[in-house]
Amino acid sequence: MGPLITQGIINPEWNFVIALVIGIAFGYILEASGFSSSRKIAGVFYGYDFTVLRVFMTAVVVAMVGLVYFNYMGWIDLSLIFILPTFMKSVIVGGVLMGFGFVLGGYCPGTSFTGIVIGKLDALFFTGGLLIGVFIFSSIFPWIEAIYYGGEMGAVTVTEALGISRGLFTFLFVIASLLAFIFTSLIQSKQKKTDL
Amino acid sequence: MQTKDMEERSKQFINPYLGGVMLGLLLLLTIYITGRGLGASGAVKSTVVTAVDKIAPAYAEKQAYYSKFLSDDHHPMNNWLVFETIGIFAGAFLSGLFAGRIKKFRVEHSPNITARTRLIFASLGGVFFGVGSQFGRGCSSGAAMSGTATFALAGFLTLLLMFGVGYLIAYFFRKLWI
Numbered sequence: 096m097g098p099l100i101t102q103g104i105i106n107p108e109w110n111f112v113i114a115l116v117i118g119i120a121f122g123y124i125l126e127a128s129g130f131s132s133s134r135k136i137a138g139v140f141y142g143y144d145f146t147v148l149r150v151f152m153t154a155v156v157v158a159m160v161g162l163v164y165f166n167y168m169g170w171i172d173l174s175l176i177f178i179l180p181t182f183m184k185s186v187i188v189g190g191v192l193m194g195f196g197f198v199l200g201g202y203c204p205g206t207s208f209t210g211i212v213i214g215k216l217d218a219l220f221f222t223g224g225l226l227i228g229v230f231i232f233s234s235i236f237p238w239i240e241a242i243y244y245g246g247e248m249g250a251v252t253v254t255e256a257l258g259i260s261r262g263l264f265t266f267l268f269v270i271a272s273l274l275a276f277i278f279t280s281l282i283q284s285k286q287k288k289t290d291l
Numbered sequence: 292m293q294t295k296d297m298e299e300r301s302k303q304f305i306n307p308y309l310g311g312v313m314l315g316l317l318l319l320l321t322i323y324i325t326g327r328g329l330g331a332s333g334a335v336k337s338t339v340v341t342a343v344d345k346i347a348p349a350y351a352e353k354q355a356y357y358s359k360f361l362s363d364d365h366h367p368m369n370n371w372l373v374f375e376t377i378g379i380f381a382g383a384f385l386s387g388l389f390a391g392r393i394k395k396f397r398v399e400h401s402p403n404i405t406a407r408t409r410l411i412f413a414s415l416g417g418v419f420f421g422v423g424s425q426f427g428r429g430c431s432s433g434a435a436m437s438g439t440a441t442f443a444l445a446g447f448l449t450l451l452l453m454f455g456v457g458y459l460i461a462y463f464f465r466k467l468w469i
Contacts, residue, residue: 118375121378122379124386127310140457154436158318181443182445187452189452193452207417208376224416226417233340252444
């Protein structure tokens with residue numbers, strides 16, 4: 096029963112080999128989906144290319160439904176998986192900054208790596224910006240520490256916060272994603288084709 | 292027309308829903324095996340921490356954020372996400388190679404802006420994303436995608452904010468893209 100490494104079913108010595116193999120699959124899927132192109136990614140904000148929304152939301156739906164199913168079948172213990180802790184102030188500041196980063200840069204960290212590999216200089220500059228950004232954050236940390244640790248709620252789930260069951264949230268998320276797929280297809284069919 | 296043929300081939304990406312299913316299954320498998328999701332910004336952090344520690348060890352130890360990740364028996368580059376990220380580069384290389392997309396360095400930009408403008412804004416976007424991913428304790432992969440799939444409130448909020456803010460401000464930066 097999963098998670099395998101957490102429960103010692105797979106020897107942690109294999110951890111880095113597994114990380115490498117998973118990374119290869121991750122990078123392959125990102126590049127093959129077209130995420131090595133910033134103009135393709137940015138299309139999601141301008142209605143000429145919704146690849147980001149389609150790949151991203153489909154991936155979340157598949158993984159989320161899969162986890163609920165695995166948990167129901169007793170194949171995974173969801174109480175053992177890592178839940179990203181919520182620091183309300185920090186999440187809001189981070190989300191807003193990343194929204195700006197997305198529109199200005201056209202990449203996110205993972206996709207910029209795939210852009211570098213196929214020879215996109217703008218992806219290389221974006222990754223350079225990432226390094227500078229992390230350095231800036233670390234340098235000013237004493238002044239922003241209050242935000243970083245602000246509004247601590249612990250490893251709270253969205254279902255606990257909303258007071259609904261995991262199944263209902265998953266159902267609503269799937270419906271919302273399907274509506275988004277249909278809606279964005281309608282928008283795109285009305286757009287003039289942007290030649291990338 | 293061999294060049295034409297290669298041009299056609301280089302435009303071919305997999306169906307986005309198929310890509311999404313593959314990515315979702317990979318994420319599910321990753322959580323099943325390791326108990327955590329996928330990530331990308333973690334390796335950037337490790338790189339900065341390691342570089343600063345190499346260049347100015349005293350400074351790194353004194354700084355609160357670096358010293359969080361520095362200890363004698365635990366090297367910051369010896370971390371799961373670093374190996375995963377090396378994999379990302381390798382996997383993207385394979386995909387790019389098979390699709391004929393690997394070419395010499397070039398700048399991808401809208402015809403309305405110069406390559407120089409694109410590079411300036413790409414760097415600026417990177418800085419925003421770099422700072423944002425530290426506040427968010429993860430980026431689109433680690434926080435928005437993996438976080439939402441594992442029902443973390445922080446992940447779901449990151450997803451809503453990142454795309455929500457993106458749509459709010461997109462109009463003002465439309466010249467960069469269309």
